[in-house]
Amino acid sequence: MARRKRLGKILPKKASKFQKKMGKAPGTITYMGRREGGTSVVNILEYNENVLSEHIPGDIDAIVAHKELPEISWIDIVGISDEDFIAKIGKRFGLNPLVLEDIVDTHQRPKIDEYEDYIFGVFKMLYINNEQEIVYEHVAMVLLESCVLVFQEMDDDVFKGVRHRIKNKSGRIRTRGADYLFFALIDAIVDNYFVVLEHLNHKIEELEEVVYDNPTPEIAHEIQMIKKEVLRIRRWIFPVKELVSRLIDTENPLITKDTKVFLRDALDHSLEINESIQIYREMSMSLMEMYMSNMSNKMNEVMKVLTIMASIFIPLTFIAGIYGMNFDHMPELHYENGYYYVWGVMIALFIGMMIYFKRKNWL
Amino acid sequence: MARRKRLGKILPKKASKFQKKMGKAPGTITYMGRREGGTSVVNILEYNENVLSEHIPGDIDAIVAHKELPEISWIDIVGISDEDFIAKIGKRFGLNPLVLEDIVDTHQRPKIDEYEDYIFGVFKMLYINNEQEIVYEHVAMVLLESCVLVFQEMDDDVFKGVRHRIKNKSGRIRTRGADYLFFALIDAIVDNYFVVLEHLNHKIEELEEVVYDNPTPEIAHEIQMIKKEVLRIRRWIFPVKELVSRLIDTENPLITKDTKVFLRDALDHSLEINESIQIYREMSMSLMEMYMSNMSNKMNEVMKVLTIMASIFIPLTFIAGIYGMNFDHMPELHYENGYYYVWGVMIALFIGMMIYFKRKNWL
Amino acid sequence: MARRKRLGKILPKKASKFQKKMGKAPGTITYMGRREGGTSVVNILEYNENVLSEHIPGDIDAIVAHKELPEISWIDIVGISDEDFIAKIGKRFGLNPLVLEDIVDTHQRPKIDEYEDYIFGVFKMLYINNEQEIVYEHVAMVLLESCVLVFQEMDDDVFKGVRHRIKNKSGRIRTRGADYLFFALIDAIVDNYFVVLEHLNHKIEELEEVVYDNPTPEIAHEIQMIKKEVLRIRRWIFPVKELVSRLIDTENPLITKDTKVFLRDALDHSLEINESIQIYREMSMSLMEMYMSNMSNKMNEVMKVLTIMASIFIPLTFIAGIYGMNFDHMPELHYENGYYYVWGVMIALFIGMMIYFKRKNWL
Amino acid sequence: MARRKRLGKILPKKASKFQKKMGKAPGTITYMGRREGGTSVVNILEYNENVLSEHIPGDIDAIVAHKELPEISWIDIVGISDEDFIAKIGKRFGLNPLVLEDIVDTHQRPKIDEYEDYIFGVFKMLYINNEQEIVYEHVAMVLLESCVLVFQEMDDDVFKGVRHRIKNKSGRIRTRGADYLFFALIDAIVDNYFVVLEHLNHKIEELEEVVYDNPTPEIAHEIQMIKKEVLRIRRWIFPVKELVSRLIDTENPLITKDTKVFLRDALDHSLEINESIQIYREMSMSLMEMYMSNMSNKMNEVMKVLTIMASIFIPLTFIAGIYGMNFDHMPELHYENGYYYVWGVMIALFIGMMIYFKRKNWL
Amino acid sequence: MARRKRLGKILPKKASKFQKKMGKAPGTITYMGRREGGTSVVNILEYNENVLSEHIPGDIDAIVAHKELPEISWIDIVGISDEDFIAKIGKRFGLNPLVLEDIVDTHQRPKIDEYEDYIFGVFKMLYINNEQEIVYEHVAMVLLESCVLVFQEMDDDVFKGVRHRIKNKSGRIRTRGADYLFFALIDAIVDNYFVVLEHLNHKIEELEEVVYDNPTPEIAHEIQMIKKEVLRIRRWIFPVKELVSRLIDTENPLITKDTKVFLRDALDHSLEINESIQIYREMSMSLMEMYMSNMSNKMNEVMKVLTIMASIFIPLTFIAGIYGMNFDHMPELHYENGYYYVWGVMIALFIGMMIYFKRKNWL
Numbered sequence A, B, C, D, E: 001m002a003r004r005k006r007l008g009k010i011l012p013k014k015a016s017k018f019q020k021k022m023g024k025a026p027g028t029i030t031y032m033g034r035r036e037g038g039t040s041v042v043n044i045l046e047y048n049e050n051v052l053s054e055h056i057p058g059d060i061d062a063i064v065a066h067k068e069l070p071e072i073s074w075i076d077i078v079g080i081s082d083e084d085f086i087a088k089i090g091k092r093f094g095l096n097p098l099v100l101e102d103i104v105d106t107h108q109r110p111k112i113d114e115y116e117d118y119i120f121g122v123f124k125m126l127y128i129n130n131e132q133e134i135v136y137e138h139v140a141m142v143l144l145e146s147c148v149l150v151f152q153e154m155d156d157d158v159f160k161g162v163r164h165r166i167k168n169k170s171g172r173i174r175t176r177g178a179d180y181l182f183f184a185l186i187d188a189i190v191d192n193y194f195v196v197l198e199h200l201n202h203k204i205e206e207l208e209e210v211v212y213d214n215p216t217p218e219i220a221h222e223i224q225m226i227k228k229e230v231l232r233i234r235r236w237i238f239p240v241k242e243l244v245s246r247l248i249d250t251e252n253p254l255i256t257k258d259t260k261v262f263l264r265d266a267l268d269h270s271l272e273i274n275e276s277i278q279i280y281r282e283m284s285m286s287l288m289e290m291y292m293s294n295m296s297n298k299m300n301e302v303m304k305v306l307t308i309m310a311s312i313f314i315p316l317t318f319i320a321g322i323y324g325m326n327f328d329h330m331p332e333l334h335y336e337n338g339y340y341y342v343w344g345v346m347i348a349l350f351i352g353m354m355i356y357f358k359r360k361n362w363l
């Protein structure tokens, strides 16, 4: 199946979306991301233990038909900037306007909201793109009785493994309900956090080495950047733990007891991730300390060179200055070996200074 | 409708209001702000699904008449320094003296108090004025059965969007009760926090760049100012989350179940805001660190210049000093090419030093 | 009525009271303050809606008589170093020895203890004296059925407003019970915290300016002093919030439901105070950072002057040194305009240096 | 009664006790302190309202006889390195092996364990010895029905006051049960924490003054030492609060309601202590900051002296250098008053410099 | 019995295991450690009060036979990189696939999971190897009715003491059930944490001394390393406390009441460990502060030497420069004792300077 890129153009960073949203009624669908003007691409994967089909639906009605199929269907919607399209989907699936608002609100923090007929979740997918940057993608998911709706901003995602397992009947996914699919998607999101954190870890460890070798102002800047990156990641990852807990504790029949065992596994991983991010935070803060201590070292080295040069040659120059004076009566000037005596004194002073600095461990 | 500015003159910052209040009985209405001597302007917006009217009431009785109208009325009172007027309003609407005290206490922290017949809330509106400064405005609101009383200090506010929706019948506001109006006003306040935080974010990011390029003492001062601004914003914004939670959990019949769904949305946003402010706090604290590290760099650069100049020229001066001595017997002075030899030594020394500093990466 | 000063002499700061108390049985009355050897002065204010009288009782029996009067009586005891007197009072009013110990224990942290017939509270009054210093005064209060006992260390207090309201029948105090008086005293204590915090705020803001203009070692010392002051204030103020909560939650009939509404107002203020003190703490910690950054700036400035002077004149001196050498053959010395050429070279060097430093923004 | 010192020799600090304990079964009695090879000295104090006797028991059976006496007995065992002896005591009094292990485990943190017939507590006595050092002594106590067992490591303790009250019938201790004795011992331990904290306070304040006057590297070291001392004290003192709370909340009949009133007083003091230690922690951390700021000041002063000397004399030396040159044609050299003119210029320069530095506030 | 080393080769540190795991179904057994390609060695210890046998089983069936023996059996599996083998074991013992996944997931944080027929635990063994490094080894344990399964990564472990006690019938282990064995293994793991923490303590104290004597950049690097080590240890040790608590609170009949008494002892130790690690954390953070303060001291010392040398000799050189000038009329040059007068002035200046610096405490 072809997945076409019909995502809108990227807006400049500072265009205030919040200003635009102000004063609107809650439930107003206002796309908050930076990819205005794109269209949405829908892809439907329909399966049960025996059958499997995948297709791109012609119109909205073709999408909604999957809502109550005997098979499980995964309706994947890429591109959320078309507010009208989202509104239509919402209406057909009976979603609350507040849910629709959150689907397109790319600033919405991760959360789970339970409604009578469905469970709504907002997550952030984090993954490394080809430029080795961390991508943050807003993803909203709705669990209905035999169907999972996935809304994502961009073409790329972290669900390749899940698709593969469905298509290849690998693991237990083909034999289970929509709630297991919902779990599997969350699991894929959480699993990918490990990859991102590992990437972050490598970046921090690289910086650690550079700071040690050559602390330049650019490095200080990069340290600040990584500190901010850790803060941002923490913000999007931290709530996931609490959110998975809520899915485990819910009495909503949409989540079966069988799936909760697996959710507990995802909870374990959320805890691990939160611990890691905490550690990376402390490591990134230590980097700045390290930087300052190395700067201080460099300065010390510079000062030692200056002090040694000045301490040795200023007194010697003084001595030379003495015998450069033009007094009529300066007996030393007329000594046979006066010049050599002075050299002797100067060399002795020089050696004495060297010993002194050696003893002080400055050389 | 004309909204006249009849706000009092602004007092100097250090005039202690607390001193003035000390010893008074609780429930004494004591205006704590800095706009003494103004009068209050009242504006009433009255509506239901079908009708809409707006007017400035002639006297207190005309205001109170709206308390139990079949229509919803929004009674907007601008200017709270006229203690007698507030007392009269309070008496007619049956408000507790402690509520009246808090209405005019501009230092009161955000809170919700439930009374038998009404719910009382204190908030802080934050918005950016034309001078691009953040304005903090105390606003108190009382939810009665079919009426919402709003007390604000200054003419300007963040409720333009709500007024517009009422007048244009946009959204669901015209079909709902006073509790939805109460929510809509809180929602408008919270929505505006995003705008203010975005403004703060831009200021922090600007400072980040300036600190990196040119860390002057003035910048250190500005960093301290922004740190204090973050503290102040946090103080007024943080309690809102807890306060909205209380409105959601209340069993008070004044808040309907329908409105609580919307309050949950406002709660989401309060959580987001609290996370953001926390991040801005850490970013503002990092700024100072960045400043110190750049100061340290500048110092290092200064010291390197000094050390290089001194290390090169002090020894050379010493050599010149040697041959400036006036000893009778200094054979070198009489060498045919003595002068040129000395130049050779000095140039060799100079080149050696340059290589040394180059190797140390100081050049 | 005359309020005589019969407080004992102030002990030197380091005399250990704890040593003295060690090993004694709990409930032993041991005055822990620094005003040994004074006598206690008692003043009784007796009132109800209609009557009012004030007098200094002749003996203990005259005091105890007020315990169960139909009128409310406020028994104000100034001076707590006379352990025997306190013991007698305690015996007559039936107070637990542990209560008596705490009344004279000036180190006791703020707390509320409920006993069968009375409620016992310890507070710290904070106020600004004439020397503009913050005074910490231990105050213990006992609420009985129609009487409030107040034990304070020194003559001065923060209850002037309450006395005034009683004497002038202002507010509702004359129409209410002893619990309202108890509340009014707590309220007066809490209200005064605002005044003290405002004073603290001014001191911090003054220091902020001074640090910015002229960071001397004395300023660093003052910053440390204000940090300690904030710690001390926080210690005595923080528990008040929890303590007022306990009075609100108690089921003790000594506190009526009517008074609890007012206590809730005092709770609001305790929360505000705790937030303020937290902010002052962060501001006082920022002061030190500011100080260090300004010190760093000053140092930078000093180093720039040195570097500029040395970088310009050391090379020039070297050139002068060259032509001060006494070699027989130095052709330049015999040039017609050799001297002027050298001046030319030196002036060129000087200008080049100036341009270099200008470009580096060091001038 | 004679209290002989039969404590073992003190082991070197680094001998690992943990290594020795590894792999042993839980409940194995392994003395973890550093006073190996001593014997235990037992002293029994037996009393009720009327009788009092004290003696050193001949053998184990003589000790155990006191377990269920009609009188209260306080069995004080000094020296816990004799593992066999402890085992025998434990067997006779029916103590759990885990209790015995903890009695001799000097690293055991403070705790209360309730067993069916007894309550077991571990504490740390802190006191100042004659060398003005803080001593940490492990003490374990067992409360039985009419008997309290006290196990301490060394001869000295903080129970002198309790012994004195028992022997002199002072306070209420002679009229109460074993639980009151148990409380009185805890109270004595807690009371002594105040003395230790006061000592710590004095040390911190002394350092504050020294840091201000003369910040040497030794002072930095002492600051680190005091920071570690505060950490250690906090570790042993902090759990006491929670532990006393547990004694108050227990439903164990060994602790009577009467005694709980007194435990509440001890709880107050534990809270006070925890607040104090927290404050001392912040004060000790501020010391380092103070040190750094004063170091920075000293450096600044040093640099100013250097800069002033160099800035004044380097230019003057340059001028002297000019007229030390040997050009054939230097008209100034032949001016009648050339020498005096040069002096004039140099003095003018000197004065100009002084004014410049004065203006900069560097002098 | 021979314990052969058949562990796989160690992978390079950066090979991402997470990448490999991504997209796989939960419950997929994926070895996450760095010892790929080894085989598992199984050792079975079977015992009750009277009998004891130890053997290496021939095949899987020989292992499973021990699951429900009347004797207790300890099945020790060394090497977990053979995913197929683990899968077979899992199948035979009826373990959940999620358990199997966690057995080989060396990144799994410590935890306890209860299943119907067994309790599953993950721990980290920490021990010091021969190179005096801290080794972190993942260990998973399954408690069945009369059998404990132990999965460990490497040959070495901390269970030598437990094996010894079983073989020598020492302590109570031979008379108790599988739950006591399970406890004894946890106890051995926890006991070893003390040894590791002591090792860490020594390393920190060593660094403290080195930092004080000679703060080099290498030391700063080592301080960072130890800070990271503390973070890592904390991560693996901290959860143990919560985990032992869960075993104590469980109602699972696999854990008897008798064993819970012992678990409470392990809980005590977990608390102690957590307090220690917290203290080491603060100590390691203080090290950096100490380092910076000593660096600052060194710099100060360097600057003082420079300042003293320059301040003394620059003015003296200036004086010599004066009398090196070649003016025609310089009367002093012709004084009989001019030369000696100048020496007098210079010596006086020198002495004055020395006194000045002495007074400033710079010498």
Ligand SMILES: [Mg+2]
Pocket (backbone or CB within 6 Å): A021, A022, A023, A024, A025, A026, B187, B188, B191
């Ligand atoms: Mg809105």
Ligand SMILES: [Mg+2]
Pocket (backbone or CB within 6 Å): A107, A108, B272, B276
């Ligand atoms: Mg946001």
Ligand SMILES: [Mg+2]
Pocket (backbone or CB within 6 Å): A102, A105, A107, A108, B269
């Ligand atoms: Mg949103």
Ligand SMILES: [Mg+2]
Pocket (backbone or CB within 6 Å): A078, A137, A152, A153, A154, A155, A156, A157
């Ligand atoms: Mg995508």
Ligand SMILES: [Mg+2]
Pocket (backbone or CB within 6 Å): A187, A188, A190, A191, A265, A266, A269, E026
């Ligand atoms: Mg997973």
Ligand SMILES: [Mg+2]
Pocket (backbone or CB within 6 Å): A265, A268, E098, E101, E102
């Ligand atoms: Mg798992």
Ligand SMILES: [Mg+2]
Pocket (backbone or CB within 6 Å): B021, B022, B023, B024, B025, B026, C187, C188, C191
């Ligand atoms: Mg008041």
Ligand SMILES: [Mg+2]
Pocket (backbone or CB within 6 Å): B107, B108, C272, C276
């Ligand atoms: Mg305020």
Ligand SMILES: [Mg+2]
Pocket (backbone or CB within 6 Å): B102, B105, B107, B108, C269
């Ligand atoms: Mg107020």
Ligand SMILES: [Mg+2]
Pocket (backbone or CB within 6 Å): B137, B152, B153, B154, B155, B156, B157
């Ligand atoms: Mg306004």
Ligand SMILES: [Mg+2]
Pocket (backbone or CB within 6 Å): A026, B187, B188, B190, B191, B265, B266, B269
């Ligand atoms: Mg909103």
Ligand SMILES: [Mg+2]
Pocket (backbone or CB within 6 Å): A098, A101, A102, B265, B268
């Ligand atoms: Mg929303």
Ligand SMILES: [Mg+2]
Pocket (backbone or CB within 6 Å): C021, C022, C023, C024, C025, C026, D187, D188, D191
């Ligand atoms: Mg006592």
Ligand SMILES: [Mg+2]
Pocket (backbone or CB within 6 Å): C107, C108, D272, D276
């Ligand atoms: Mg105290």
Ligand SMILES: [Mg+2]
Pocket (backbone or CB within 6 Å): C102, C105, C107, C108, D269
């Ligand atoms: Mg006390």
Ligand SMILES: [Mg+2]
Pocket (backbone or CB within 6 Å): C137, C152, C153, C154, C155, C156, C157
């Ligand atoms: Mg007083």
